[in-house]
Amino acid sequence: MRTQVIKPRIREILSKELPPELVSLLPKRWVKIGDVLLLPLRPELEPYKHRIAQVYAEVIGAKTVLRKGHIHGETRKPDYELLYGNDTVTVHVENGIKYKLDVAKIMFSPANVKERVRMANIARPDELVVDMFAGIGHLSLPIAVHCKAKVIAIEKDPYTFKFLVENIHLNKVQDRMTAYNMDNRDFPGENIADRILMGYVVKTHDFIPKALEIAKDEAIIHYHNTVPEKLMPEEPFETFKKIAREHGYDVEKLNELRIKRYAPGVWHVVLDLRVYKV
Numbered sequence: 001m002r003t004q005v006i007k008p009r010i011r012e013i014l015s016k017e018l019p020p021e022l023v024s025l026l027p028k029r030w031v032k033i034g035d036v037l038l039l040p041l042r043p044e045l046e047p048y049k050h051r052i053a054q055v056y057a058e059v060i061g062a063k064t065v066l067r068k069g070h071i072h073g074e075t076r077k078p079d080y081e082l083l084y085g086n087d088t089v090t091v092h093v094e095n096g097i098k099y100k101l102d103v104a105k106i107m108f109s110p111a112n113v114k115e116r117v118r119m120a121n122i123a124r125p126d127e128l129v130v131d132m133f134a135g136i137g138h139l140s141l142p143i144a145v146h147c148k149a150k151v152i153a154i155e156k157d158p159y160t161f162k163f164l165v166e167n168i169h170l171n172k173v174q175d176r177m178t179a180y181n182m183d184n185r186d187f188p189g190e191n192i193a194d195r196i197l198m199g200y201v202v203k204t205h206d207f208i209p210k211a212l213e214i215a216k217d218e219a220i221i222h223y224h225n226t227v228p229e230k231l232m233p234e235e236p237f238e239t240f241k242k243i244a245r246e247h248g249y250d251v252e253k254l255n256e257l258r259i260k261r262y263a264p265g266v267w268h269v270v271l272d273l274r275v276y277k278v
């Protein structure tokens with residue numbers, strides 16, 4: 001998965017085919033998810049993009065190359081251009097976990113790796129953990145696999161859900177991890193969770209009342225959101241606290257981590273919060 005530095009062999013092959021001023025613009029870093037390569041390509045390289053992708057694929061050993069784009073909308077779908085190959089479904093292995101996904105259609109951020117790894121020893125085996133934005137099990141598979149806790153994973157997008165279910169079987173945690181294909185606001189469980197994952201951005205605060213409904217009278221919530229740097233460190237904690245108090249809960253902030261820069265001046269952060277009914 002980690003980003004790399006250009007291999008001499010790539011430069012050697014392409015310097016025979018590209019004008020010299022373009023060789024220096026070849027991507028020096030890329031992301032490999034399973035055997036699919038995400039390549040950032042400068043607009044100047046447009047006329048050579050398919051050949052460049054082919055050479056990177058052959059030298060690095062990838063079956064498919066996508067041009068890196070952006071992640072959009074409510075279901076966080078990436079917007080990538082297919083440059084080489086055609087199969088974008090792959091199995092990425094990270095921290096002993098198999099993540100099967102369609103890289104062209106489902107986000108898998110290298111910048112979130114620390115958080116995925118952190119989740120691997122966050123819970124006790126006797127906990128019930130509810131992942132409200134499960135994706136393919138990005139954050140909750142580590143909990144089911146390594147912590148051996150019980151997990152309920154909720155994912156509303158049917159295509160992403162298909163991979164979530166496959167991943168539960170691939171990782172052999174079907175005895176303790178159950179997936180629901182629904183909007184988490186329709187999830188019927190109340191007062192059941194010891195721990196809740198809210199791995200979502202931009203509008204996560206809209207889901208705080210539902211999280212509190214799912215939470216036991218005392219629970220831990222891993223609350224992700226995006227926040228302008230100038231509002232930190234008060235936010236996003238103050239907003240969470242205000243909404244929680246309106247719903248009869250008090251909150252203690254146990255920890256706060258910056259996950260990645262989301263946009264200029266905006267951070268994706270995660271807060272570990274202990275909520276308890278007052």
Ligand SMILES: C[S@@+](CC[C@H](N)C(=O)[O-])C[C@H]1O[C@@H](n2cnc3c(N)ncnc32)[C@H](O)[C@@H]1O
Nearest residue numbers: 075076133134135138154155156157183184199
């Ligand atoms: C950005 S992905 C994050 C996956 C994982 N939680 C992580 O942090 O790496 C968010 C996922 O939440 C799903 N989602 C968005 N709104 C939802 C909702 N109201 N109920 C259930 N799933 C939702 C999206 O389809 C997407 O797969």
